[in-house]
Amino acid sequence: MTVSNVKSNVTTYLNYINGEWVPSHANEKQGSVNPANKEEVVAYVQKSNEEDVNQAASAARKAQVQWRKLSGATRGDYLFKVANELEKRIDKIAKIMTKEMGKTLPEAKGETARGVAILRYYAGEGMRKVGDVIPSTDNEALMFTTRVPLGVVGVITPWNFPVAIPIWKMAPALIFGNTVMLKPAQETASTAAEVIKCFAEAGLPAGVVNMVTGPGSVIGQGIINHPDISGITFTGSDQVGKVVGQGALARGAKYQLEMGGKNPVIVAEDADLDLAVDATISGGLRSTGQKCTATSRVIVQSSVYEIFKEKLLSKVKQLKIGDGLREETWMGPCASENQLNNVLSYIQQGKKEGATLLCGGNKHEEEELENGFYVQPTVFENVTSSMVIAQEEIFGPVLVLIKVETVEEALDVANDVKFGLSASIFTTNINKMLSFIQEMDAGLVRINAESAGVELQAPFGGMKQSSSHSREQGQAAIEFFTSIKTVFVKS
Structure with a gap:
């Protein structure tokens, strides 16, 4: 539902880029309709274009230089603050989710509370080990592994879990030193914007988390093609997932796909x-x-x-x-x-x-x-x-x-x-x-x-055409959001 006449009593959500709420370059908005009453517009969200993708990706790339230098404990402190902000807003966000997506209010509250738990879980991951010491054949050398972030991660999420899925992708990406560009489903983009408000209120440095809303054919494709985005994590249909995987593979980006089941x-x-x-x-x-x-x-x-x-x-x-x-x-x-x-x-x-x-x-x-x-x-x-x-x-x-x-x-x-x-x-x-x-x-x-x-603490993912065979959630998340670096030190 693309609109030209926006009702003044309905909230309009902007994109979040480089620490600021900004309108799209296209200057277009889209209404989010209440599935329980198609006559009600819940909110308006931005219908963005490729220029917005470029702006967000650039901000994330610049912010990642300093974000990756922070200790895991410091990044974890930020996630704890986000969790606290989300917890304060459980009732508000759950109500918006129910009006925008249709699931019952108890389910929406449960999902939002789960988002709080996911953030706290990954905040703690900032204090876990990220490597191993490996014996070298040279008795005068030290050899070990460490893990390094991918860089900028594009997060493409569906409408059915508009709080939990973005958070279970964003939280591990952030704790391991990546910065993020979120493209939520347009049907539930106002719920996602309320979640991003929690990151903003927690004081994360500008550019570490960004959100751009708009059609998948434009924003999703922009993420797939963008040279500054080093990894893409996607949940959605198997048809779209294959497009994401093929596009990422073509330019050498890492990708993670969760594509449904029967x-x-x-x-x-x-x-x-x-x-x-x-x-x-x-x-x-x-x-x-x-x-x-x-x-x-x-x-x-x-x-x-x-x-x-x-x-x-x-x-x-x-x-x-x-x-x-x-x-x-x-x-x-x-x-x-x-x-x-x-x-x-x-x-x-x-x-x-x-x-x-x-x-x-x-x-x-x-x-x-x-x-x-x-x-x-x-x-x-x-x-x-x-x-x-x-x-x-x-x-x-x-x-x-x-x-x-x-x-x-x-x-x-x-x-x-x-x-x-x-x-x-x-x-x-x-x-x-x-x-x-x-x-x-x-x-x-x-x-x-x-x-x-x-x-949330257990690995999640599918076999056959349900996934790209990687796993989300739990400690398994580190496998996608980082790369292993082997270090050899000789005096």
């Missing part, structure tokens, strides 16, 4: 079915299914299939759909009209392929929901692994049920996709657990827990 849950015949049902609903439908680790395929052994299905449908039909700011709401709208239409198109594809629609399948038409991007929680059965709805990432509240005879067959079906991000199994049998751990092609496997669960 995550299965296996329900074995010995599973606690009530636990499995609750976890499937939570993992698949919370945040309106708009998580890269969301449960999408539910693979159930035939001996318990009917009982599981009955329990699942009973609970899905009771879910309260509505505005995420309302206390009684369990699931909010899709994040945008484009996302709603995308989900509805997959539902139509499932019907066309011959899958049986058990519930949902339509846009909500109730009077109180008609102005929002609401889709009914949807469940299909009689789904085969070759169907599009069993192969492609829908990124919406759609579950497909697949019946199998054995856990071995379930594992074959679970692995029969191009993605490999997360997966879970429900079983009380230790042998089935071990087989699942060993044979499941996913970067994150969970036993008797929903697929959509990531802990």
